Amino acid sequence: MSSYKVELYVYDLSRGMASAISPMLLGKKIDGIWHTSIVVYNREYFFGSRGVESCNPGTTAIGNPLRVENLGDTQVPYSVYIDYLKGLSETAYAGRTYHLLNHNCNNFSNEVAQFLCGVSIPKYILDLPNEVLNSSLSSGLLSLVSQLENSARPIGEEQSNSIKEQSPDFEQLNTQIEEARYNSFLLEQRRKTLNEKIAKKERKREKKRKKILEAGGVLPPELREECTMADTEAVNGQAQLPSDQALAMEEEERREEEAKKKARDPPVVFKDVIDVKAEFDALVALIDGKLTPEEQRATEELQQYMIGDEGSWALSDGFLDFVGRLLNDNQFPLDVRVKTFNVLAVAALKDDVILVLHQDRKDHVLMNYAFEIDRLSMQEQESIALFMANMFENLSSSEWLLYISEWTYNNTQTSNIRVTTKVAVHSLLSDSPVLQDRGSAIIHNLACKEVKTVVFDDVAVELTMALLQYFNSKPAEEQLFRCMKALAKFAQVSTQEVPQLIQMIGPDPKSFKGTSERIDSLIDQISVKLR
Structure with missing residues (x-):
C-alpha cells in the first residue's frame, strides 16, 4: 500500500510579537499565537472562519511556517481522505462553527492528525486557548488575534479552494478542482x-x-x-x-x-484458530435466501477477499453496510454474528485490512458492536476478542484501534481506544479461559504498541487495575507473562499513577517470583519503578 508523509505546519500569527509583549499583558511569556495546518498529498489543509480550506504548501499570506513537524505516514487513500474531509466541512468544521478560543484551526489539525496517523498535535499548541486566550485579555487583543487568523488565507485562491457551504455551482467547481488536482494520486494507486x-x-x-x-x-x-x-x-x-x-x-x-x-515487540495473535473457508461456507448457508441483490454481491466480494485471497479492492464502498446488517438484524440467528466476526478476525491478519476499516469512519459499525461486548453471548464475546487481538498483526490496523476521536453511541461518548480498552478489560476479567487468553493478548499488544504517550494517559490506570485484579486468579505462565509485560510497560508510561496503584492495591509482583526466568526479569523492571 502507498504511504504518504503527514506534516504539521506551525505558524506564529503574531510573527514574534507575542514573545515580546506577553510578559507585560499576561504576566508570563508565551512564544507565539499558534496557527496550524496539515500538509498531506502535497497539499496544505486548514480551518478558519471560512471553513475548511486548502492551498499549495506554504502559500498563505502568513508566509513560511515557523516550524514543520513530521507526524508520521498514512496509508489512507486520497479518495477516503477527501470523503472524510468533506464530511467534516459540512458538519463539525463548517465555517459557522469556527470559534477563536474553543473550535479553531488547531482543533481541526488535531482531528485530522488522529484520523491519518493516530497521533495528536503537540500539547502546548492545544493548551494555548486555556492558558492564554481565556485569561484576562482585553477584547481588543482578542480582536487583533482574530484579524491575524484571517491572514491565514491562500494567496490568489480565495474561492477555488474553500471546502465549505457554497452555492451548488461553487461546490461543483470546488469538487472538480480537487478531483483534478489529486487525479494523479488516484491513478497511481489504481496502477x-x-x-x-x-x-x-x-x-x-x-x-x-x-x-x-x-x-x-x-x-x-x-x-x-x-x-x-x-x-x-x-x-x-x-x-x-x-x-x-x-x-x-x-x-x-x-x-x-x-x-x-x-523494531517492535511482536504482538500475540491467533492465526490458526479459525478455518476461514469452513466458517465462510457456514455463514453463507445461514444467510442464503435472505439477502438483497446488493448484499449477495457483497457476499461474493467477501469470498474473493477471504477465500480467493484478493486484495481489499475486491470490496465495494458499501461492504460494511452489509456487515452491519449481519450484525444487527435480529432475523438472523446468533451464529451469523459469530461467524461474521470470526471471518473478520481472519481478515484482521491481512495487511490491507486498514482500507476496509476506514469505510467504518462514519457509522462505526464494528466498534459499536464491540462496545456491547458485556451484553452479548459468550460466543460473540470470544469472536470480538479474537478480532481485536488479531488487529495488532499490522501497524496500521493497530493504530486504528487506538484512535481517540470520539462519537456518541447510546448517549455515551466513546472512541476506538475506549472500545478497545473495554473489550480488553472485560475479556481479561471474565470467567471464560478462552476470553482470558485473548484478553491477556489484547492488553499485551496494547502495552507493546509504540504510540504517543498521550494515547495511554487516559487508559493506563484502568488497564493496570484490571491486571492487578487478574493476578489474584493465579494465571498460567503464558498469560502471566503477557500481563506482567504489559504492567512493566504501563509503569514506564504512567510513572506515578501505575506504581502507586501497584503498591496500594497489590498483589506485589514479587509474589510471582520463581514462576519463570522471563517473568522474573519483568518483575525486576517493575520493582525499579516502585522504589
Missing part, C-alpha cells in the same frame, strides 16, 4: 493495485510451471501458451516492465514493513 494483482498471478503461474518441470512433468497447453506470451511481451517491452515495477515496489514495501515489525 499499483493492478500491477500487484498482475505480479501475484504471474508468480502463481511461474511457481506452478516450476513445480511441474522439477517433477519431470509436461507443461499443459495453457501454461505453455502463457510462458510463450510472457516471453513475447518481454521482448516487445509491454507487460514485462509493469510487472517488474510491481515486484520491485512490493519488495521495497515488504522490507519496510519487516523493518518496522522488527
